[in-house]
Amino acid sequence: MMQKLNVNLWMQGTGDEAGEFYAQALPGGSMEVESRYPTEGLLEFQKPLAGKALTVTVRVRDQRFTLINAGPDFTPNPSISLMLNFDPLDYGGSIDAARAELDRTWEKLSLGGQVLMELGEYPYSSRYGWVQDKYNVSWQLILTDQEGDPRPFMMPSLLFGGAAQNRAAEAIEYYNQVFGAREGMLVTYPEPTGPATTDSVMFADFALGDDWVTAMDSGVPQDFTFNPGVSLEWPCEGQAELDRVWDVLSAVPEAEQCGWLTDKFGVSWQIVPSNLAELMLRPNAFENLLAMKKLVIDEF
Template identity: 80%
Template sequence: MQKLRVNLWMNGTGEEAGNFYADALPGSSMEVESRYPTEGLLDFQQPLAGQALTVAVYVRGQRITLVNADPDFTPNPSISLMLNFDPADYEGSVDAARADLDATWAKLSAGGQELMELGEYPYSPRYGWVQDKYNVSWQLILSGPEGDPRPFVMPSLLFGGAAQNRAAEAVAHYKEVFGAREGMFVTYPEPTGPAAAGSVMFSDFALDDDWVTAMDSGVEQDFSFTPGVSLEWPCDGQEELDRVWDAMSAVPEAEQCGWLADKFGVSWQIVPANLGELMSRPNAFEHMMGMKKLVIDEF
């Protein structure tokens, strides 16, 4: 059962992008989950009055949330979404998995930009990395039939720029805070671009049933983590929320409405598991806008 969610910051295009992903991603659907109120908005939110606030995109049962907002932030490749085309999900047919991958690539590429050409690589017979027209990055990979099962959608953290060579430290930190389980862990045998010998070439880890990949960049990059892509973690009650918040928040000025930035720059939304019910209460949006860490009793 999915617990970790990926949130994508949309610059006023949330509903449009939701329809795009529902068409482009296999087995997908979308729904406008909430809308901005028409009163009580901050000045910068006024143009969004009545528009979609959150749009849920369901991809083979996994949820991605589009947060419709202003142009302050834009997704970048520091957090991409890896789509795992596993032949086991196609009755063992590599050809069927490959065909679905290619069809998805064609749709996501329309109006976008290739970051790594779709083709054969040492780690996969079919792989490509694309940034779509909404600046969201996707890695499409054809799994080997003998590979361990992984979810179809996996957020992928690329540690570069200010976070270069900190992937191993981050994985250890997430293991401590969330009880993450480590999966693959492959290191660079020698320096590769800005990646130091012994830094992480590829790793993945599980948060409950959800898998995340993490790696250090092997090429110089001038970007790193921003709120353009954030990770959402639901907590069962205020005590757990307080513990996770205190362990994760490292940038006080970034704290707002349940959002925080950790010591690596990754943005998280640490929220009550019953946030949907809380947001249905009268004036809940205004109450939330006045908080940094979310306090359940103040909704």
């Protein structure tokens, strides 16, 4: 599997400790500080973070996600969660072994957190639960028996509620156009459920290359929606591809900053050059990054 899509989680000065937490909580997890704040050239609100971790990469099996160590500006919420698939095929075909691993992970992630859906049996799985951990990051853990295209262990899951209610199908079609995604499963609600109609998506997934994303319309009213607390990062090969994706995807001009944008559904994206890590090694790269909205490779 070649992961391209990356999930970024906003941490309020807790990047290091959260990285250690996830490395211990997730099966086969590990963490590494990928970059640090410089000691000079910081904006006023960043000065308390001088020299501290800027990005922390957490690896789980053959996938990764990133913790952005920053201030109190944003907080993750359940509009984007991470779904973990515990497939017996990954445990020698043993349902008991997969279930035991799921239960161990649930116990660790729920420590100090809040249960959103109790761990138990549901019509779509014999073992499922949804928990928001102590860093406000939401996780869905599911025991699966996959058929058809294999799904990765970890998938970002988009919940369309609040201002984005009932726009999941529209979003999937849009992302297909922007990224060349391919559709997987799509199941609509069999009857009106809360704010969801029979045209609303009860569950769907789609693939961006080797990466899978799930999406659903909320079946209960939500007072939250997408925000930069959880963002999706998409690397582009060269300036031309970056320009194309940025120009099509960005829908909120005032949200454009340092490679970040907000699309028409409210989802935050970081559209970056695929060699961003290399570019950040250049002299004054951090200061140059802060001055940009869309990232321009030649201006690093």
